[in-house]
Amino acid sequence: MNPEIILAAGVASGTILLFAAIGEIFSERAGVINLGVEGMMFVGALAGFKVGVDTGNPWLGLVLAMAAGGALALLHAIVSIHFQADQIVSGLSLTFLGTGIALVLGEGLSGAGGGALLPVLTIPLVSSIPFIGKVFFSNQSILVYVGYLLVPAAWFWIHHTRPGLHLRAVGEYPTAADALGINVYRLRYVYVVFGGVLAGLAGAAISMAITPGWFANQETSGQGWIAVGLVIFAQWSPFRALIGAYLIATIRRLTLDLQGPPDFFGIPNPFYVYQPSTFFLDMLPYVLVIVVLVIGSRAALRRRLGAPAALGLPYVRGERGH
């Protein structure tokens, strides 16, 4: 029950949620909900693990995981942008498809830690800062550091660059964006696919870095869905996504640690004494997502913040805008 270890583990596995949530933020900022995150993560995890095992090259696995996530997202983009299909259902079918493909191709693969691993780094100097160094900068996967860099980069891109302005315009008021010469269709394609690439990266983070291995249908355990919920809590802001991702992942880790010790300060640990009660601990992350959503939704109502105005609405050029 060392808080440093628990927090470090929370940051590590929070990186999975972080990648997926940032990807979804980009997609939704452009006005397209993609509920296929779970499926894209699944395929990313499979592609990364399998290619890593077959070639022994983790970087190749990483690239292919991202490509696989992007390819699935492209399917969603075509169906929801050009065919104007319902984005909710299109995303759902993407989850079915991704899960199915991953399970089919992953048939016969097995084992924990069998694949090629991405390197683990300890950053000199900063890692010797008490507490913070141990939590954030010691023995973390390289992807965790990518996560640290991704958040400010995403924030800067969305809020302080011209392409970021275009991105927001396309998600808020596509008719006006189109009138100003921004190619709404093209930008939506770009960001939906980019969201898929990050979801694929999140999948690869599972199978090649954080919990290495292929555990068939246990692989993603609903983290894709948690990431989608996180985006709403985060109010489409990368920094809030970071807080949420690390928080939920730390709780997930804490529930494991709570099952270990026979007693706390002389009081018998109920989760140790009666094993089935640990299932209530396992519920906590999911309950937390709901609680966090309630808080987020109340804040949104109060501060009049909210989803990009054109979120979920197909854009049809030449028809009356939203």
Place this chain on the structure above:
Amino acid sequence: MTIGTSRRPALPFAITAERRLETPRLLPLTTTLGAVGVALVISGFLILLIGGDPIASFGHIIVSAFGSVGVLSDTLVKATPLIFTGLACALAFRMRLWNIGAEGQFYLGAWGASLIVLAPVVPPGTPGIVTIPLMVLAGLVAGAVWGFIAGWLRARFNVNEIITTLMLNYIAILWVRFWVFGPWSEGGFQLSRQFPKEAWLPRLTDLSSVLTVFSGLTVHLGLAFGIVAAILVWFVLKRTRKGYEIRLIGDNPQAANYAGVNIRRNIMLVMLASGGLAGLAGMAEVGGVVHRMQDAISPGYGFTGVIIAYLAKFNPLYVVFAAIAFGALILAGREIQPAGIPSMIQGVILFCVIASDVLLRYKIRLVRR
């Protein structure tokens, strides 16, 4: 909208799309069937790609789902929970309320029905005429409560129901796991003791002493409940004031609001009903098929309900037929390897069906340049 216009035409014709003012009557049916056909062809290619034999796979599905009266009966048994989860989704989706939680509501319904026998609420030896109605009621209520949580959060706090219903799925599965690993575990296994015969939904084979042709047929009372439920949901949606409100909210929430329809109350009501229907699916499965409570009792019936609702275009009567088709897929899918193929085919079908909707809204034509 014009797709594929470029400055230098590469093709001697252009593809144009005009918005339809009205949809021809039979078009939804033909495009849906066409889309399923296209989906099966794509799935066949995917199976080929991973080194399988698509003809053999599909042939296997047909034979092992419809090949004889016995397997046809098994198909209908698989279809029974799907009718309920399909109805649960169709009802909620008609109002554009995205209840993706039929899976969790299924688990809760199964748990509620089991509670009657295992708690036990009724003393052992209680005749079926008392036990079974109580199980039906418990399954209905437990599922409805689970649905209502998401409905209430949506109505009260405007919390996105997609995420809450999904999270509630995981919580429901863990909740059931607690009971089958803990209080109800039999001999340390992850399942409860078998229900007494009084708690079994009557099956056709139980009548085999009267009519020998029914011998071995596993179709149970749940199927009759499912068909009645489909007719009931159809009637409510199409022929009652409440149903009109639900359809109005689904088509145009602003107009509904101006018309004085209480949207919040309808959200809670529909989630209650939707959850109850999915709960009945769980009740039918433990009462009619498994006859005990166990871990992983659903192979994704709740999620397949989503696809069925879409395939049926939210029409409760079509749900029955779509459920039978998917019952066949799941029944045959148990033996198809690798195990992910049914899920993959479901994804492809759903994709094609929703993509084909564009044909309902637009008239696609080739125009000579």
